[in-house]
Amino acid sequence: MQKICIYGAGNWGTTAARILASNTSKIENLSHKVTLYAHKETFNGKDLAQLINQTKENTKYLPGFKIPDNVFATSDIFEALKDTTLLVFVVPHQFLESALENVRKYADIQNLKIISLIKGMYIERDGIKTTTQLIKSILGVQPSVLSGANIAPEIAAEGFCESTLGCLNEDEAKTWVKLFQTDYFRIQPVKDVNGVEVCGALKNVVAVAVGLADGLGFGNNTKSAVMRIGLLEIKKFAQMYYPDTPDSIFLESCGIADLVASSFGGRNFRLSSEFAKTGKPFDQLEKELLGGQKLQGPHTSLEVNLFLKNMNKIKDFPLFTTVYEIAYEGENPQSIIKAFTQSYVNSSL
Ligand SMILES: NC(=O)c1ccc[n+]([C@@H]2O[C@H](COP(=O)([O-])OP(=O)(O)OC[C@H]3O[C@@H](n4cnc5c(N)ncnc54)[C@H](O)[C@@H]3O)[C@@H](O)[C@H]2O)c1
Ligand SMILES: O=P(O)(O)OC[C@H](O)CO
Numbered sequence: 001m002q003k004i005c006i007y008g009a010g011n012w013g014t015t016a017a018r019i020l021a022s023n024t025s026k027i028e029n030l031s032h033k034v035t036l037y038a039h040k041e042t043f044n045g046k047d048l049a050q051l052i053n054q055t056k057e058n059t060k061y062l063p064g065f066k067i068p069d070n071v072f073a074t075s076d077i078f079e080a081l082k083d084t085t086l087l088v089f090v091v092p093h094q095f096l097e098s099a100l101e102n103v104r105k106y107a108d109i110q111n112l113k114i115i116s117l118i119k120g121m122y123i124e125r126d127g128i129k130t131t132t133q134l135i136k137s138i139l140g141v142q143p144s145v146l147s148g149a150n151i152a153p154e155i156a157a158e159g160f161c162e163s164t165l166g167c168l169n170e171d172e173a174k175t176w177v178k179l180f181q182t183d184y185f186r187i188q189p190v191k192d193v194n195g196v197e198v199c200g201a202l203k204n205v206v207a208v209a210v211g212l213a214d215g216l217g218f219g220n221n222t223k224s225a226v227m228r229i230g231l232l233e234i235k236k237f238a239q240m241y242y243p244d245t246p247d248s249i250f251l252e253s254c255g256i257a258d259l260v261a262s263s264f265g266g267r268n269f270r271l272s273s274e275f276a277k278t279g280k281p282f283d284q285l286e287k288e289l290l291g292g293q294k295l296q297g298p299h300t301s302l303e304v305n306l307f308l309k310n311m312n313k314i315k316d317f318p319l320f321t322t323v324y325e326i327a328y329e330g331e332n333p334q335s336i337i338k339a340f341t342q343s344y345v346n347s348s349l
Contacts, residue, residue, distance in 0.1 A: 002030040004179070005084040007099055008091035009038035009052065009073060011293050012117060014062040015152040016090055019182060021068035026178040030086075036073040037080035039095070041292075049073040060292055065156040081107040086115075086179070089135065089143070092294035093120020093201075096131060100138045114143035115176055119200035120296055123303045127310075128241065130197040132166075142168060144176055145193050147200035148253030149261035158184045164254035165189040166196035188252060195245030196254045198238040203259040204297035205304060206230030208272040208323050210263035212336045215276025222340075226319070227263050229340060231256060233317050237304070240313070268297035276333040298327040 004020055006013050013036065021034045038049040043060040052058050052073035056066055067073075074080050081087075084107055091099050096118060103109070114135060122129045132143045148163030155161060163180070165187050167173040173189040181187045190196065210226045231250065238245045249255055263269055271285045280288075282298045305324035308314050314321050322339035325331035 001083070002027065002085040003033070003035070003083045004030070004086045004088065005035040005037060005080050006088045006090060007037045007080070007103070008089065008095075009036050009048070009058060010061045010090070010092065012150070012152040013088075013090035014052075014058040014067065015065075015156045016088060016117060016180075017071045018065065018068060018156060019185060020088070020179055021071050022182065023179050024070065027175065032070050034068075034071045035080050035084070036067075036071055037077065038073050038075050039091075040075040047075070049075045062153065062156060065153075077102050078106050084108070085111050086113050086175075088115050088117060089131070090117040093118050093122075093131060093296060094294070094299060096120070096122075096134060100135060104138060109139050109141060112139070112141055113172055113175065114139070114141050116143050116145045116197075117147070119147060119197075119204060120300055121198070121201045121303055123306045128303070128307050130194050130201070132193050132197060143193075144168075144172060145196050145200075146176070146180060146187070147196050147258065149257035150253075151261055151266055155185060158182075160184045160186075162186045162188060162253040162257065164196050164249075164252040166193040166254070167191070168193060190249065190252060192245060192249055194242040195238050195249040196252070198242065198245070199234055199249065199252075199254045200258060201296075201300055202234045202237060202304070202320070203230070203262050204266075204268050205301045205320055205323050206234065206259055207262040207266050207268040208297040208301065208327070209319055209336055209339070211269040211272025212276045212323075212326065212333045214269070215273035216333060216336070223263065225340060226336075227259055229319055230263075231259055233319050234259070237317065237320075267293065267295055271295055272297070282327060297323075301327055 006017050017036045024030050024032045041048050116131045118131045122134050135143045144167035146165050150163050177187045210223050213222050213226050235250050274285050286295050301324040304320050318339040326333050
């Protein structure tokens with residue numbers, strides 16, 4: 001008997017639980033029960049996993065949406081991973097390494113199929129790793145990835161959208177499409193994983209740049225220019241480090257569509273706009289405005305910057321570099337404009 005575990009009960013993990021719970025009957029020999037692993041924490045004085053099971057709602061991370069009866073939340077890692085054969089990673093990327101340690105200890109890795117819904121990347125001494133590369137390096141399993149223009153509360157409200165499934169194995173792709181696709185959530189499979197992931201991680205940095213422009217009072221022309229320049233930097237970065245990434249990836253939901261959705265109204269956009277308006281640090285804004293949810297963009301700009309410095313490529317990525325300098329080195333948000341002008345004098349863009 002197969003069993004699904006969703007590792008992470010945040011905004012997107014809880015939304016994914018609603019989708020998967022509606023699709024379990026599409027897979028032969030799959031338990032109807034969907035396990036949702038919630039990091040141990042309390043909310044309004046109550047244990048979050050217990051609260052989810054009692055109220056059938058994740059009032060902390062996805063308020064206002066019912067959680068189906070066949071979803072069972074737990075903070076007991078042993079219980080969550082016991083008998084799991086289909087594992088969905090969906091924690092903020094900064095927590096993936098500790099999650100992998102748990103899975104290595106408590107899951108039957110030999111029998112696991114894994115998918116990552118995480119958007120982020122990891123800097124190592126000798127280069128970078130995407131989330132799937134990190135997962136594979138620790139668990140020895142090649143994961144798939146699902147990434148697209150997918151602002152979670154809009155999906156929970158069942159507004160039509162698309163997502164890109166990066167998967168190298170055809171049979172596995174069929175399984176993940178059956179599990180995730182609904183009338184309102186359409187999945188396009190592609191045979192590329194790292195390119196899909198680079199798009200998902202780096203659009204968060206571009207959304208920060210667009211948010212800064214918004215907070216500074218710039219209009220739609222400027223914000224569209226930032227998105228376009230950002231997309232060129234994403235493409236250049238992806239194809240520099242993963243040369244097999246086809247141009248078509250940037251036209252999938254994981255590429256242009258996610259960049260636009262995030263730059264219209266994602267968390268990275270919204271908080272960066274506030275940052276430019278108020279001057280409050282990102283970690284303070286995250287605490288004040290996100291109710292426990294996590295920002296990925298500023299953190300990713302730091303990781304990307306470390307990597308680009310190691311590769312001596314800073315000058316080729318003025319937008320990524322300026323976002324990092326604003327977020328971490330006290331650079332004035334106004335200097336995001338410098339990134340736009342530099343991208344014109346830099347002929348390699
Ligand atoms: N929310 C979205 O709209 C959305 C859409 C697509 C992809 N994603 C990606 O999915 C991933 C998860 O995002 P999310 O929105 O579900 O999370 P979130 O921003 O809602 O963050 C909350 C999650 O972090 C966990 N957490 C908090 N502290 C922790 C700790 N110390 N150790 C381990 N876990 C801890 C919480 O348990 C909860 O699961 C991210 O990489 C994000 O980029 C999010
Ligand atoms: O809210 P953000 O900025 O983390 O973006 C959420 C999703 O990645 C949008 O696809």
